[in-house]
Amino acid sequence: MSSDTQGAVGQSVLRREDEYLLRGQGRFVDDLPTPLNTLHLAFVLSPYAHARISEIDASEALALDGVVDVLTGADLAAMVKPIAAQIELPGYSFNTRDVLAADEVRFAGEAVAVVVAESQYLAEDGAELVQVDYEPLPVVTDIAEATDPAAPQVNPTVPGNVYFEGRFATEGVAAGFEAAAHVIAEDFNSNRVTAVPIEPRGCLAVPEQPANLVFYSSTQIHHLLRTALAEFLDVAESTLRVVVPDVGGGFGIKAALYPEEFVCAALALRLRRPVKWIQDRYGALLTDVHARDNHYRVEAAIDDDGIVLALRAEIRTNGGAYSALPFGCTLETTGGARMIVGPYRITEYEYTATAVATHTAPVLAYRGVAQPVCFMAIEGIMDRIARRLGLDPAEVRLRNMVPTAELPWTNIVGVRYDTGSFVESLELAMEMAGYDEFRASQAQGRLVDGKYRGIGICSFTEVSGTGAPGWRARGLTRLPGFDSGTVKVEPTGKVTAFVSHAHSGQGHFTTFAQVVADALGAQLEDVTVVEGDTAAGPYGTNTFASRSAVTGGGALIRASEKARLKLARIAAFMLESTPEDIVVSDGRMHVAGVPSRALSFQEVAETAYAMNTSDLPEGESFGVEETDFYDPPLVTMANATHIAQVAVDAADGTVDIEGYVVVHDCGRVINPMIVDGQVMGGVAQGIGEALMEEFVYDPDGGVRTATLMDYLLPSSVDVPNYQIAHIESPSIDTVGGFKGVGEGGLIGAVAALVNAVADALSDLGVNVNTKPLRPALLSRLIREAGG
Amino acid sequence: MNDEVRVTVTVNGRRREARVEPRRLLVDFLRHDLGLTGTHIGCEQGVCGACTVLLDGRTARSCLHFAVAVDGSDIRTVEDLASLDELHPIQEMFHRKHALQCGFCTPGFLLTTVELLERTAEPDEGAIREALMNNVCRCTGYANIVDAVAEAAVELRRRKPA
């Protein structure tokens, strides 16, 4: 038996989700019809980063017509257990968070009370009237100051403000440094950023039979959310149903579990009324998880040819005030430490990786996680090696890269690169960017017509599709790795595919249908994808960390294959043939070599559902509904090279991006159009991170970027046209050969842009080792260098 | 002070009347009083443009207007662009060019494009990018939106009776 349908995967199939979204018929959580008796929530947020709550007086708020209740930390403590990320790493300081701060607030924006009212306007009126007496306490926000013995203690169970310190070293590191002809060392600083999906977070909890509660949420992780609600609210998981409607972008920040969700669910259960909470942008900026507040100190021991003999990294990440669920505050810490070696043959490596606590918003996942920073560091080191030795930066990379012929390769921290194209993607990107010509033009000097021109490379590996072993290696033992798929051929022969993912714009309804159509042998238009509902389809780990193609695709392929086998058995019985001789294609099945002896899916399905007079083969069960699970290997490694060309205005320090090339290898491509879309969107976010975005706290922990007028996002005039090419090195370790692609755009853009700017200014001898690279900073560097 | 006042507006060609508090934002009026949830809220700070509608033919932030203050106006929202059978050419090009991912920002971009192409039949790339500054998209990286607008301009010119 075989499937002949080989059309759908690999095609730029236009998206099914577009039409209703374009018509304004998207159903985002705030668009869902709400029962008339729905209650609305507004949270009272602390303006202080660190303070004792001495008293909360809600009497004025309660007196307001339409305010139903005001609850504080003590009230919620009776309804929701303190929430905590479970991380099993030696030396990790376990810590918990009350869903509403009861005694002490630990970052500006932490909620201290919640107002329940008949409308959102009234809830906000009430929130304004809640009087909170705060006793301000000393604050630490800075990563370096956090571990100063004099620094205030952020969390009682995190001694010295160190959540975690991880160490790793191979035996020959010291020898490598001794043998080195040169040591290249640099400090890299990264700005704190946050994802800012245009749809803020929100949820709607509706008590409903037969489940006790239907919980609509803009989450990326509906199964994990349901488990957590059950656990921390102490209700039976089976009585909860979590549904994810359309989600307006997530980028990782909606893969966190937030206090508001627990509060909303708890209140709906207790008040026996629907309860809705829609976040506003102010709250989003203050309370969504943040990212990238990292410091890297990197030292590379190199020989005279620029080959890295040994690498040392000292990584400090700011985890914020609490270790957020479900990944915890060590996500960036362990991530950067494990990923920094990238596509390079690093054989001696040592790291210290520390997560510190500060009075700032919790830090968790944002597209790329640690990688934008660790590649800014290692790719910055590659450029510095080149400058030190007078080599071309591309040449230094090529000398250090693991060549394709040596794949599979297991890197120094044990991650296997099964297939890839590190060298080829760099070479192709150089060709597309006109790299050699650009370098030749620089020979006359980088300053032309008042602009310094530079080119920057980022060649990197991209972690995707992490399996359970991959999470365990990072202490996340309670995070599964598998996802699930159920493929159901309906009595009419149409196909419904359930998958344990939840989309936030990735086009799952289209791409998963492509995967199922091919694996099952169905017609693409006959396959409908259902996801984002814990009541539809089995459990899974859900949608973050560039997982869905790998884990969902793999699970659906397996389930489709089982369904196809079943169809083939039934068809063989009906056609008096053997299952091995049945060819499945385009929703039909025929006996190999005899196309006229054929049945449609519908004819076979009618037999399976006993809707005709044919019998099922002996021992065959009714229906065609097959489920399977797929846990990918440790991690699935994609790779890419980005090359950016920039012009830095000598007078005002502004940066123009004059060219941008991406060569991406995510294994077997399901839908090139959608892959390109992921890449371009990621690059734009990388441009934001490299050049303009920064979340800023005052030294006293107050928030300086509480609006989108102060937290800047790239607009249509800030991004270039992108040139994108693909190399396909199908994974040999994953079912389907897919690798993830969700994050590479952002990862590569940051280092490519930082390196391009550094290259542009390199004649001036200035050091570019921080971001964002705003005009004021670049202009200062230029002026100080006398440029 | 919370006394409700009467608002009468024309929305997508239909006269609509309601009593609302003076402080009711136009965007909430459209979404929650009229059920036109295609107009979205991304910031209520006037930056993102997810709430963009056409107010008397021009793009406006519906989060920066009170419903009472636009009494008597003509308002067009994303729901008015397509017919039952067919997408508007601008919507069609957004589809073909993959100019939307999550689709949350998209209604705003569509109305910005309607205005642009009414003002300028043949915008160049620079003019398109300038016009699209009206809106923020966090998913697409803009390039496909720019393409879609350029293609829509061609299509609209083609359809226009000479």
Added chain:
Amino acid sequence: MKPAPFSFVAPESLDEVVQALAEHGDDAQILAGGQSLVPLMNLRLARPEVVVSINRCHELDYIRLVDDRLVVGALVRQIDAETSPLVQAECPLLAKALPHVGLPATRNRGTVCGSLAHCDPLAELPAVALALDAELVLTSAAGERRVPADDFFLTEMTTCIEPGEVVAAVALARQDPSERSALHEVSNGGHAFPVGGVALRWATVDGVCTMARIAAFGVGSVAQRLGDAEKALVGSDLGPEAIAAAVAAARAEVNPTGDIHADADYRRHLVGVLLERGLLEGEAP
């Protein structure tokens, strides 16, 4: 982020507007385009008791020449000023400045006078008003007074508008057709407010600069006329030395502050860069 409650009136004449203001005094707030006010109300950073909308005062929606001035009424939307042939002919500096103001959708609704009354230190139009020797026409129940722009803008978000007064119009100097003008600014990104900018206009007779008006924005607590830089130009040939002198004077006379978007030194430096850029742009045919 929903505004606090308020009551709302929308008078249909300027007389009724000033009556409403007289009645409600400090509690009242004028609503024109609302593009600066409503974000603050949504954040509850502004919470007027009474909102007096002038959007029905069609008498305030005019652009006309009165003697040597171009007068722009309080209800003129920025987009209408930008595309007005009269503005383009008489005050090209204003026409050049407007595309930099806000975003297309906010220019569709925001008014020229509203931006002046709001007095945001980062806004372009107060600097344009300074460079165009504007007079603000302030009307109250007591009558009308005209205030030169130099006296109107006091400091961040603060003008000399008294309770009971409304900006009924702004009267701008008509630019001589031989004049040149420019506006340059730098921001940290497409949507961002500028971190500094310069608006300028100047005239030459036989290669000698006879008049210069320069105003900076984004580099202090309020838009600022750069008188010393102007002096360095008037009487000069606008050659490299004169420009360098003006740039130095401009940098010396601004008093910028640093914030999260740019430090003070950069802003001081930038004023000179943008002034030079403007003057050189004007040289091009």
